[in-house]
Amino acid sequence: MRTVGDAERRARLATRQALHPDHHAPDVVGAARSVVCLHATEAATVHLAVGARTTGVTPFDVDAALYDDRGIVKQLAMRRTLFAFPRDLLPAALAVARERIAPEQHRLIARDATRHGIADDGAAWLETAGAAVERRLAGGEALPAATLRAELPELSGAITINEGKRYGGTFNLAPRVLTWLGAQGRITRGPNAGHWRLSKPAWTLMGSWLGSEPAIPDLATGYAELVRRWLERFGPGTLEDVQWWLGATKGHTRAALAEVGAVEVALEGGGTGWLLPDDLEPVTEVGPWAALLPTLDPTTMGWKSRDWYLDPAHRELLFDSNGNGGTTAWWDGRIVGAWVQDDDGVVSVVECPGTDLGSEGRSALAAEAERLTAWLDGVRITNVYSSRLMKGEALP
Secondary structure (H helix, E strand, O other): OOOEOHHHHHHHHHHHHOOOOHHOOOOEEEEEEOOOOOOOOOOHHHHHHHHEEEOOOOOOHHHHHHHHHHOEEEEEEEOOOOEEEHHHHHHHHHHHHHHHHHHHHHHHHHHHHHHHHOOOHHHHOOOOOOOOHHHHHOOOOOOEEHHHHHHOOOOEEEEEEEOOOOEEEEEEEHHHHHHHHHHHHHHHHEEEEEOOOHHHEEEEEEEHOOOOOOOOHHHHHHHHHHHHHHHHOOOOEEEEHHHHHHOOHHHHHHHHHHHHHOOEEEOOOEEEEEEEEOOOOOOOOOOOOEEEEOOOOOOOOOOOOOOOOOOHHHHHHEEEEEOOOEEEEEEEEEEEEEEEEEEOOOOEEOOOOOOHHEEEEEEHHHHHHHHHHHOOOOOOOOOOOOOOHHHHHOOO
């Protein structure tokens, strides 16, 4: 069995995921393909992840790809997480959303509608509300959730949960109805009403946004295509890596690996990884490189087991308690710190304690900080998921 060492894994990461400057992607869609899809939980992550993997592409180019050309499309999918998918991968993502997310959302919304007295039959209420949204959007219009809620009495209804607790309160069901419709592929996030760093989507019919209804495959076919693309860009990975990223059962993950003909390889330090059958040749190192990646970047979040690119002692400094990664500074295939901005928007690197970058590494990261400062052009990014290193907390 062939062994893939950590150095080769880092070389694959550098080139396959368009992080080495000699291997940057040509455009926004190419950047998305380099990591399968772009995390979109935080709106700015999409733009920043593209900026890190391209040369000469601006935030306005990313907006154009999202909202004008529609070459990438936002969709809730694996792990009930929002991503921006290349257009041709959207059907596979919708297979996951329709089969895994939509039924669970239907059950929960219907339960809450009944339990909180919104309707005697929560399931019927939800179907009626969903149909009303589709009728309102039938002319191809795109409307934000607040407008739909104000115009459609069928969407009326709020629930109060966890009274007296910090995370409790009264919540409208309308946004959850829209999420359910989106998971089914009936509607999608259309134009964004706010600045590119903010998420203020208007909702529109999927067919109107794309020009035609996507042909959604069955779940097994969708999983297989997602796994094939993951192995192209992230392989080798363990069964647990693939399962975690896919958000699937172990059985579904094994079936998808078998469907694409994945081949077992040995990993440095023990364990078994998987590669595509036409990707077994060794990859040589490409030389040192530096990159500054955003919160929840697809590379940072790409594997469950991260010790080959992240010192275990630094995990709690860079990830929150739920496993969400903050901004990261990379040197030669390893995470070595985070990046922050001052009040003027100037980017600087915060090194993990005990990291020995040397003068070459520090100079390369300083150059990346200057590049990112210029790219942001005064825009300051606020992050929901801020790590201890980003917050400047006392470190060990």
